[in-house]
Amino acid sequence: MSALPSRHSLFWKLLALTLGACLLIVWLSWSWGRAMEIRGYHLEPAARAELSELAGQLERAWHSEGRAGVERVLARLRETEGVWAIALDPLFQSLAQAPLTRAEAERLRGVRGLDWPLSARTQGAPLLEVPFPQRPEEGRLILELPARLKPDPVGLVSRLLSHGLLPLIVTLALCALLYRQLMVPLRRLRQQALITGARGAAFVAPEITRRRDELGDLGRTFDGMAARLQGQTRYQQRLLRDLSHELRTPLSRLQVLCEGQDDAHALRARLAREVQGMQQLVELTLELAWLDTEPPALPRESVALATLWDILVEDAVFESGWPRARLHCGLPADATVLANLNALSRALENLLRNAIRHSPLTGHIRLDGRREGPDWLFWIEDQGPGVPAAALDFIFEPFSRLNGARPGGDGYGLGLSIARSAIRLQGGELQAENRHPGLRLTLRLPAA
Known part of the structure; x- marks a missing residue:
């Protein structure tokens, strides 16, 4: 059986209006009818x-x-x-x-x-x-x-007035109050929904959101939906604008190649490299947009962080040529988190590649962490120059690059954005902080 409505529920307002109208009808019919009856007695x-x-x-x-x-x-x-x-x-x-x-x-x-x-x-x-x-x-x-x-008896008109017209007037007043309580806010919500669908997000009038009943809850929920829709619309617009900006450079180079006098073999090689870069850029952008606008329901399992780190280190050593001895792991073997294996490995891979890209040739990278209550707090540290304090959150924005602050300006600035989105989908968080030297990327995930 469902619980009783809350103290501020619309149920109690409607009940009070209905009972009040019924009592008013009974009182008016009794008092007015009695007054007319008494008037006919004297x-x-x-x-x-x-x-x-x-x-x-x-x-x-x-x-x-x-x-x-x-x-x-x-x-x-x-x-x-x-x-x-x-x-x-x-x-x-x-x-x-x-x-x-x-x-x-x-x-x-x-x-x-x-x-x-x-x-x-x-x-x-x-x-x-x-x-x-x-x-x-x-x-x-x-x-x-x-x-x-002799006193005039109470006539038919008087009886119709006291027992018919007055209850009808009270009933009409009750209907008007019920309409004001229910239909007016719903009509405004409908208008706001039409505006939201036609021109973007629009928020509900304050007189609705300030209500403490179910219509107020609906208005606040609508506001939250409108805010999310507005944020997603702005995010997609910015993503599309940044993507078009990023594609201009390789397209310009391709145009120059077509107008140049290079031999066919060099032209094909350069063309393949530019097309591969644009394909990678589009794939990364689509992945980021998919993660932020249509978050999937990721199945979770127990993931051993040390084992996953060893697998990622092997791939990184093969790709970058770094010695394995410069990629350290200080986590215990029993450090396990509840996460999606593929999403977590993709996020850690992006963070590891980012750390290798911005570390000096003789630098070291370390994975370490500790248990904090129901969560595991673990981080990847490099020995690069770090980033300005004001840009610690900016580096997670799509297409963000700080080539002036950190060497190695290659890449598209999407790896950290995709990593943070993937971690948040698993109920975790990803933050950055300077270590002087180096940058620490800290992840928090629930322990298995």
Whole structure:
């Protein structure tokens, strides 16, 4: 089972937005719907004022005419409104001429105050108690609520607003937030990818890379890819520019040869040498470009450094004519590293040839090293003049030559670049340092 999303995962943001939207929909529907329902339960202020005015008319008639006046006002109210109405004193005795009957007394059980909630769905008219406005202790008016004063029930439009339109608005807002969280960054990444494919590397906007969720991780990964692509593009452009520069010289010599008057035998010999040099240059350049732009998955095995050095020394003695006694090895026999045999031997061969090329005729070259934790640190030292301190890293650049600093300006300046690329493909590193005299090329590889 996969692990839970991280604390800053996009999952939690989407979950919070969805839950928040659901809770907001429930709250709005409940609160607004309840407010409209409550509004339909209570009398409007105008209806309360009109009922209080009826009670005031009854109070004035009681003070001026007594029971006869009360009877007159009640009769007019029953006639105009078509409702049942009576007037009572604090002891629930009728203020009109006719006494309170048992049936009328039974009806008084359902009487309500003006501030009480009224249900519009109740069958029949509710009974309301309206005290006299000036002297409520003297009496009150009890009547059926006229139909024209009943609260308006909650209509279909109001229900659609509270239970339909509001949830729809919240849902649209949620969709907009989700779109902003997901589609806007993805659309920007797509635009950057199109720019990257059309014009070279382009980097993602900072507002995306600063995010701490999966989209931020995607943006940072895209930036890393764009940086690598930009570096590889620049590297290939520089490599192509340097290669074209290197090929101009032999091509110029070939042109001079074609225009010269040399005999056919000398011309063929010179032509073969120039073609062989150009072929070697192209092969080395292609190998370097392949190593740096399409790194292969190199199988690794245990490689004994001392044994590999002996094999390389035999070839070097045959090619250079150096005495074997001037090529030393100070590594123990059990010095083994985890590396690809072919790639490591090619890299050490380039370093050995470089050391022989730049060492004096009576110089010595030595392979030595030591174990450092999980790695072997080993180096090749020559006795040449070294290189300027500022150029210790420059010598690993393609087509780099320091003929003014070290004798023997032959070669194409690709051997050290290929060696470093091959070592890095095996999880190692290659560095250079001056030893006064001489140059030390240090390699680090994991021990077997």
